[in-house]
Amino acid sequence: MANNILDIFNPATGLKIKEIPCDDESSIQIKFYKLQEGQKFWKTMVLSERIKIIQNFSNLLAKNIEQLALILTSEVGKPLQESRNEVNGAIKKISFFIKESEKILKATEVNVDGTTHEILIYDPLGVVVNISAWNFPYLVGVNIFIPALICGNAVLYKPSEFSSLTGLEIERLMFEAGVPKNVFNAVIGKGEIGEFLLNLKINGIYFTGSYGTGKKIAEKLKSKMLPMILELGGKDPLYVTDKVDDLTQVAEAVAEGCFYNNGQSCCAVERVYVHEKVYDAFLEVFVLATQKLTVGDPLNLKNTQGPITRPVHLKFLQQQVDDAINLGAKLLCGGKQIEGKGAFYPPTILINVNHSMSVMKDETFGPVRGIMKVKNDEDAIKFMNDTEYGLSAAVYCKDKERARSILDSVNSGTSYINCCDRVSAYLPWSGRNHSGFGSSLSHLGLYAFTQPRGLHLR
Ligand code: NAD
Numbered sequence: 001m002a003n004n005i006l007d008i009f010n011p012a013t014g015l016k017i018k019e020i021p022c023d024d025e026s027s028i029q030i031k032f033y034k035l036q037e038g039q040k041f042w043k044t045m046v047l048s049e050r051i052k053i054i055q056n057f058s059n060l061l062a063k064n065i066e067q068l069a070l071i072l073t074s075e076v077g078k079p080l081q082e083s084r085n086e087v088n089g090a091i092k093k094i095s096f097f098i099k100e101s102e103k104i105l106k107a108t109e110v111n112v113d114g115t116t117h118e119i120l121i122y123d124p125l126g127v128v129v130n131i132s133a134w135n136f137p138y139l140v141g142v143n144i145f146i147p148a149l150i151c152g153n154a155v156l157y158k159p160s161e162f163s164s165l166t167g168l169e170i171e172r173l174m175f176e177a178g179v180p181k182n183v184f185n186a187v188i189g190k191g192e193i194g195e196f197l198l199n200l201k202i203n204g205i206y207f208t209g210s211y212g213t214g215k216k217i218a219e220k221l222k223s224k225m226l227p228m229i230l231e232l233g234g235k236d237p238l239y240v241t242d243k244v245d246d247l248t249q250v251a252e253a254v255a256e257g258c259f260y261n262n263g264q265s266c267c268a269v270e271r272v273y274v275h276e277k278v279y280d281a282f283l284e285v286f287v288l289a290t291q292k293l294t295v296g297d298p299l300n301l302k303n304t305q306g307p308i309t310r311p312v313h314l315k316f317l318q319q320q321v322d323d324a325i326n327l328g329a330k331l332l333c334g335g336k337q338i339e340g341k342g343a344f345y346p347p348t349i350l351i352n353v354n355h356s357m358s359v360m361k362d363e364t365f366g367p368v369r370g371i372m373k374v375k376n377d378e379d380a381i382k383f384m385n386d387t388e389y390g391l392s393a394a395v396y397c398k399d400k401e402r403a404r405s406i407l408d409s410v411n412s413g414t415s416y417i418n419c420c421d422r423v424s425a426y427l428p429w430s431g432r433n434h435s436g437f438g439s440s441l442s443h444l445g446l447y448a449f450t451q452p453r454g455l456h457l458r
Helices: 025-042 047-063 065-076 080-105 137-150 164-177 191-197 211-224 247-263 279-291 313-326 377-385 400-408
Strands: 005-009 016-021 108-113 116-124 127-131 154-158 184-186 204-208 228-231 236-240 269-275 330-333 348-351 368-374 392-396 414-417 450-457
Touching (some): 025 154, 025 191, 047 164, 065 080, 065 137, 127 191, 137 154, 154 191, 204 211, 236 247, 236 377, 247 279, 247 368, 269 377
Parallel strands (some): 127 154, 154 184, 392 414
């Protein structure tokens, strides 16, 4: 493993843009021991001081946004404006932790029993590992490393091999903000480096990535009984009922939910069900909304769609399209890799789909979507629940009671009424079934990085 180099490619051009050194077992051991030492000091700092440092980090994100956005676009290929949006979104999430942490983490006297004061205290865990994904490295990263640091933990942070330049920028800005070098460290490398981190005597593991990798991590760590959050994939359904005011507006919102970041979002709309009364009219405006999207150079601000981040994934997208067509689906647009340099695949719509097809069962994580007609709400609920995942589910309906009652019957960690594909720092972000377990964000996403202690004070 020693002295390995990680090649960084630009998916829009296919060209190598950088070679960076990977960590190896010995460099990771050294980082880990230093973090164990650093955490002893970090946890004793007054909470407001740690929060001040996180505020500095957030300010540095804002100050460096153009440079950070360019780096992000160069390695993951998302349109430049989406990269800027992502950094701004991370700043917004961080502001929740800055504003709310002191209130949430405050030691609380919960009871007085005679002369005994009963006090609830939130201690940090120690050194925690954060293994992260490439699709929104800032947005999914701050869910974990910001509250982990605020709570007094040290963090060993492994960015994805597809967003390692961004990971190194995050580390650089953490140090510039005042996070000690023995409190936050990035480790660089592919999956085997992530696997090695699991051998360390860590105090918590926080993983964002695919179900397959999450399962391996959970299996490997089961006997260690560590605090763990697994934020995994999704196959998120959206149902358009027959009670919507403006079908064009709905279609535009659904197209964005399906194709933002090329559909490479954990909570992207991956399956669309439409009530039979509005099915034909919806299809018409949905195809129009999709055809407005423009695919090409992500640095050109006119383009809404960049390349697929991992070129190897193009094969899987094509397989899903071919499988659906072989089983009777009809292609309305897209359906074939765009020729020329770079890994470009157009937004693709399939109809006449059913649940025997991979496109309606397996996470696509790219711009291919199936649209299915349903007879009524019961039908929609049945199909929405027919999945191994459970991250988010959306219903468009102007009767909010009806939408609420549909979503109360759908098993997912997040429900959306008349919106989709959004995350708020004020609400828990939590998957069910193959979408993972544990909650980040909200007050739960702070407690997730602590261990409670009951103090009996007489
Ligand atoms: P991935 O599982 O391929 O990799 C994630 C991370 O795990 C990477 O850093 C990788 O190097 C590391 N890794 C790979 N094998 C490992 C092993 N055996 N042990 C330890 N670490 C290992 O996922 P990805 O392609 O980076 O991300 C896409 C997936 O992440 C999608 O399924 C997406 O839905 C999911 N995701 C979920 C959320 C969420 O909040 N639920 C957010 C973003 C992405």
